[in-house]
Amino acid sequence: METLFALLIGLLIAAGVFLLLSRSLVRVVLGLSFIAYGGNLAILTVAGLREVAPPLLTLRGPYMDPLPQALILTAIVIGFATTALLLTVALRAYQVAGHADVAAFGDNLARDPHAEDDTFADPEHQGPDRPDEPEAEPVPIIVRPRSRP
């Protein structure tokens, strides 16, 4: 039984890593979920798979250890929240960038997918000394420096 579970955990984590390394935003999110599921199964397995009574005092013992189940529940809830947040971020990134390609995040989120190569809309790639355009133009105050001797 443990062997089967170990193989299953390995399969889940492998699938998760495979998806994590792919280029689509949603696949990355799914990959993280798979890894989290593999982790939850791992907790269950490591704590011991035994055929004993569920931890209810009305039943006769010996009982199953309830703590791993509590840990898994907590991890599921937290994973749910983080996945929801990550999906929101992915959606927003898709809206802003106009495509859902992670590979384009690496160098340039703002690249127009239909533009020629080597054209960057990212200030980082606009040459070394071109500063970012400030979002709101502040009013320059010309301060007269104190004259130095």
Added chain:
Amino acid sequence: MSAEAAGPVLSWAPLAWLTLAPILTPLGFGLLLLWAWPRRVQVGLALAGTLATLAFAAGLLWATSGGAVLVGALGGWPAPFGIVMTADRLSAWMSVLAAVSAVLATWQAAADPDPVREKHHLFPLMQFLFAGVQLSFLTGDLFNLFVAFEVMLVASYALAVLGSTREQLREGFRYIVMNLAASALLVVTCGLTYGVLGTLNFAHLAQRSAELGPNATVTSVGVLLLVVFAAKGALFPLGFWLPGTYPALPPAVGTFFAAVLTKVGIYALIRVFTTVFTQEPGLTSALLLGLGSVTMLYGAFGMASQREWRRILSFAVVSSVGYLAFGLGLGTPEAVRASVAYLAVSVLVTTALFAIATVAERASGTRLVRARGMIDFLPLLAGCFLLCALTVAGLPPSGGFLAKYALVRAGLGQGSALALVAVGSALLSSLITLYAMLNVWRGFFWGKHPTWMPVYRVPRPLRVAAYAATALVAGLTLFAGPLFAQAEATAAELSTPERYIRGVLGDGPVVIPLPPTTPEAP
């Protein structure tokens, strides 16, 4: 290493709530801030929340200064069965440092109106972030530490992408994916720890692992934990996300992130490797020394290679993490003492430098370090930067010099080949850091200001925030004696984990007198 004759058993029941206060205070204020108050009220509430947290954290520091371990049992369940909040000297120390940085970051956010982000709950998110950080310092349970990390990180994810600029989304997504992968590994490691040792309470874990003695399975779990915390603390191969993420953040948020978030990973490393996995220190020590050496150099070379304020400073954060790993990897009480002192230096100077960078970027209107001669317009800021630069590079008379000197001396005292290599890296890294800092000084403050470049007026509160943070950095030098006395006591406490174990699992916190130490000058 045996617990000496037990001192008086103090009843800390009236003070046990102090372990929860620094967590619940920001949480409560965060909930309160969710209403759409007028800005003035928002700012007042946010500052009141952080100041109250600081007061409670200082109370913790006072309560633990006698060597007691405060234990707050949640729901009244005793230690190994329920989740307990524990505060020993190290926890209280970290809690105070985080609270100080939180006050300064909130001040910076208050001085720098950002209507769009504030409408989308900048202040409450910051409070939730502070709550998560405090929880991770004060929890006494491995799985609860994971929960604390998640509370902290969910708030930090939201803050990282708040505002949805392109750069924030690109870097934020990378940051989130990286940290979620690390968290998944942490869950697996918690499961493995429970499977191997049958408990998750730190003190209980320490007891069990001491009973088992040197054990390959326990050590491998320890190494897995090291990987997780190295990812959270941005040690070399796993810290690739940091220099890209931090510059993309809103200024005030970036200040707190840079100063405290990596230190949470470092704190977890210290806690776990001084109490739980103490049986086979060889492997973890070698790993930490090696990774620390590379991290120090990577951070320093990164600093020298960048041209933007925040990127330079982000690499400075990476470098400081390397120094802390180096100190922890040495493992001698002397080195732990130096690390604890260096923690304070690093948190305060990072806060100050990011506050200075905010003012500098505003004044020159660009993120690049390229306006020259700004010393004519911002003389006081130039002085502040000089002090902080000396602190980061570790030159006298700054507190950074004292801490780095103590670290290097501890490394020479330990004297293994790897330790000597790490000492060499530390010295070289400090030299390159100095070069990078002088570059900033030459490129921004010194020289003659080009007349075609406008200079923008920076709101006074923002400037004062930078000055106040620098005043604290100066305080490190002025109060080096008490600082090192505190670090000394913390290291002594960490080198005898029995005290912590008895404090958490025994019949109430037991005060065991520390071995007599003479606080010598570092």
